[in-house]
Amino acid sequence: MVRFCSALLLVLTACNGVIGDGGSGIAAGSGPGDRGGSPGPTLDFECDEGAGFTVGHTPLRRLTAEQYRLTVRDLLGVEALDADTVRTLSLIPDGQVETFASTTLAPDTENVRSYLTLAEDLAAGARARGLESLVSCDRSDEACARSFIEDFGRRAFRRPVASIDGALVDDYLALYQEESAATDADTAFQTLLTAMLLSPHFLYHAETADLDAAVGELAPLDGYSVASRLSFLIWSAGPDDALLDAAEVGDLSDAAGVEEQARAMLDDPRARIGMRRFHEQWLRLSRTKGLERDDPQWRDGMGDTLREEALRFVEHVVFEGEGTLRELFTASYSFPGEGVAELYGVEPAAVPFGRVELDPESRAGILTQPALMAQFGSLFPEVHRGLFVREQLLCDPLPAPPPNVVDLPVEDRTVTSPCSGCHLSMDPIGFGFAAYDDLGRFRPENARQGEVRDTGRLDDPNILGTFDSVPELAENLARSSDIEHCVTVQWVRYATGRHVEAEDACGVDRIEAAFRESGGDIGELLVAIATSEGFRARHVSELE
Structure with missing residues (x-):
């Protein structure tokens, strides 16, 4: 377990770009120094329909603290995290895109230690509550361990474990075997939980797109990536089994399928949280x-x-x-x-x-x-x-105001200074x-x-x-079109975890038009975002 976690720590601190096999089309982020925490750009750009549809740069992001909390809650089947876990989570600060939480920088050593503490404490808590709620089969059976790795891993990583790396299931199974031989089956499952909750595939929004299916400058995201974007937009947490099943059978491969899922998700009580x-x-x-x-x-x-x-x-x-x-x-x-x-x-x-x-x-x-x-x-x-x-x-x-600005009366502030x-x-x-x-x-x-x-x-x-x-x-x-535009932009920022850029102008215009046509219906705005081309694709240059 020590060797396994040490390797994961190295991966986490190095995560500035691709997670997984570069040939798989998992997109690179911008790493340290990107625009995640800087002031937002002005929005004085216009759509040029003749230039072809484009989308702005999407950096690799970690789960925000709130996304982590809600996703872990669903994975482990608990109503709330204990006070110590919440306190540890608070030690990992979120980055920001304007006023929205979005973390694109690689974690520093202290952040990674906090992630390790979180994973260990959550796994220990799951064991203390009884692993039966997570593992219904015989925990001393390797077939049970494999089933858990595949089932829990699919929900934690938001895609089948084997689709990330064909050997990854066997790697986790080897970890189980090693720990089980050295200790006992329950300790081995606790170790598996710790390792999975520390994995970059859990902690990061890793997205896969299909370069072979690219149209112009856009490559469509695979169904699992769309499922993740949908769930974090509407529920602020990872996708459930039903949404992952929809991705598996191809129901998220087009706008109509995404719309059907988005409407169903908005009717779910979890949409209130988002x-x-x-x-x-x-x-x-x-x-x-x-x-x-x-x-x-x-x-x-x-x-x-x-x-x-x-x-x-x-x-x-x-x-x-x-x-x-x-x-x-x-x-x-x-x-x-x-x-x-x-x-x-x-x-x-x-x-x-x-x-x-x-x-x-x-x-x-x-x-x-x-x-x-x-x-x-x-x-x-x-x-x-x-x-x-x-x-x-x-x-x-x-x-921003200049440094050392002095207090001025109203007339001086607005007229003479x-x-x-x-x-x-x-x-x-x-x-x-x-x-x-x-x-x-x-x-x-x-x-x-x-x-x-x-x-x-x-x-x-x-x-x-x-x-x-x-x-x-x-x-x-x-009744102003300006506020319709701004609310659209704010939701797009929230949905993508990044600044809205000139490349997004046509996409934002189309979403805003749908919002206006709906009479300013907020739920319809989310459906328009979810079904938009930009939400369901990435820029080709990020994948090559």
Whole structure:
């Protein structure tokens, strides 16, 4: 086992490109120094249909912490990971593509040690709970071990083990035989679990495409790679047996088959988890973790309560409500947890996180959720709120402020200083939020004190003009083609774990057109992404 794990550690630290046989078409990543953590590019590119369909560069990625957690949970059949395992997992930081978790860098030595600890602890925990839940046959029988390697390995590696390397099943079986002879059968199975959970084929999004079937610059992914992309997009976890079976029989070889599977997956309760993960990252709701406010209405743990409220609101909109972008931005109801209804000035529901109706004159969808308002604090909130709308909702990134920037009054920031170019793009938007304090309470009297203004302005080609309330801004955004475009881009970033590039322009346009035709239906947006050519293929240059 020591020799086996040492070899795996070497492979992990060297994983900057291909996993497996280079002739198999498993795509290379960019390794250290790629664009995974850098600021996102501007989106000022257009589709050139005459140039032929292309797709941007897709680097080799590791599972994010959340993908790891959810995938292991499904593999081992546990409801939740224990506190020590969660703590170890937190020691392996995720990279980022804009606000989305995506890790493309090779792990350093400490990361690899953490992966080893995770694999050992998870395998030990599985043994302590009883291996019968994972292995129903006689564990002292080599045929049982082979069956486990093939069955568990297919789910862990998200494809048949033998398809990766014809000798890999025998290699794992030899490990079982060695450990079984030296110790006992249960220890041998524990060792197998450890080795498989440490394998690059588990830890990485390894994808296989068919160069022989390439059309132009695109090579189609095999069914197992499509199954993985689908499951991590919709469920934020690895594919189950049914999805792998669909890949095996060729049901994911065309857009129609992928659409059928995607729709079925959206009807599965696990889709709620994937929907929460996207919105938590897109709306930066994790900023409320551990949040503290010096206010009589603030309770211990309220930051987590606010985040949960926002995520339950999203869940309801998508799965019980109209499911549209418009409802996400304009709905005048929410699901406040304990102590939060008071922030709205309404009576709480009969149960925590029950639905309450809100005043449509002051409350509009996600924009007026306390989870959004509270994350920006009370110091220059108009700057941060305006920047949020610009970057997260309109995909209009602004450059970082210069070092050692000094605090300036509103007029100096927006009119006379060198900073006015950027601040004119965000501060006027933020002024429209002035009636909301740093807990998200609606206090219009505060908006008329001092230098703070209560009328906002959004200078955007498709949403030009002033707005007198956040609900008015929300209405303007909800009917804007710019926000449809940005939400499409944000979901494509999340789905692919990379920046959207000029090569993606035509693909994004087609997805956006389908989204618009659906009336802004969020589920239909995911179906459009899943069935798109770019989602089901890789660029030929990455495979040669």
